[in-house]
Amino acid sequence: MYLTWLDNNSWLIDLDEVRILLDPWLVGPLTVGNQEWLLKVTHRTPPAIPDRVDLILLSQGLEDHAHVETLKALDKAIPVVCSPNAVSLVTGLGYGSVTALAHGETYTHETYTHKGVSIQAFPGSPIGPFLTENAYVLTGQTEGTRLYYEPHGFHAPALADLAPVDVAIAPLMTVKLPLVGAIIQGQESAVDLARSLCLRYLLPTGAGQAVDYAGLLPSLLKGEGGPAECRALLAQAGLATEVLEPKPGDCLSIAPASSPETPSVAA
Known part of the structure; x- marks a missing residue:
């Protein structure tokens, strides 16, 4: 498995010969409802659009996960798997193959040479009182390598049934908004996740590095909190989960649990 962090919540995942572009923001600024006075995030150096993408995976229908300008720039022939809240957006942009996954449902993307990757949806981030977006568990069908992703730190109890999981991509920092409370859960939430999934590795997401905020x-x-604080909490809990800290553009090589290889930054 190869994991390339493209900054913020954007990842390129290579698993069993399937290249998955996850929650991509690669083109133009990131705003909320086109209200730049409220939020405008810009890349210092925009990431390049990958030369090959087999599948686009969207956890939410909100701008920071289903970024319109980026989706406009990508090939509309690429299949999309997304939360039900993102369906109207991607179909409206002209994508022809769109699969909405409700919680508990599974999609499998096969290749000619490999069994492919299965993607199972779980409850993720609550958006208001009536909508809960998606978290995902990705499983490589050849070697069984398994990855979990949820960008706001809301992890379903049912995930424990899938343990052990090799890698989780989740926030390690708690972010609070006055009068609202935590809108992103890290720290203890990440430790609980590591414990319930018997994680080998934990990677932070959401905390943009090569971006500017306005x-x-x-x-x-x-x-x-953050990675250092999370490491301390994991140690206090007696957990062997290792926190990895890629930089934007780094490609991490993650070997199967049966391999003696340690994670490395691929060339």
């Missing part, structure tokens, strides 16, 4: 919203947000 607008009112960033000044109101308060962040607590």
Whole structure:
């Protein structure tokens, strides 16, 4: 398995010869409802669009996970798997193969040479009182390597039935908004996740590094914790989960659990 962090919540996942572009934001600024006064995030150096993408995977229908300008720039022939909340957006942009996964449903993307990757949807981030977006478990059908992704730190109890999981991509920092509370859960949430999934590795997501923030919203947000604090909490809990910290553009090589190889940054 190869995991390339494209900054923020965007990842390129190579698993069993399937290249999956996850929650991509690669083109133009990131805003909320086109209200730049509220939030505008820009890449210092925009990531390149990958030369090959076999599948686009969207966890939410919100702008920071289903970024319109990026989706406009990608090939509309690429199949899309998404939360039900993102369906109207991607179909409206002209994508012809769109699969919405409700919680508990599974999609399998096969290749000519490999058994492919299965993607199972779980409850993820609550968006208001009536909508819960998706978390995903990706399983390589050849070697059984398994990855979990949820970008806001809301992890379903049913995930424990899937343990052990090799890698989780989840926030390690808690982010709070005045009068609202935690909108992103890290720290203890990440430790509980590591324990329930018997994780080998934990990778942070959401905390953009090579980006610049503007607008009112960033000044109101308060962040607590991070990778170092998470390592300390994992040690206190007696967990062997290793926290990896890729930089934007790094490609991590993750070997199957049966392999003696340790994670490395691929050339």
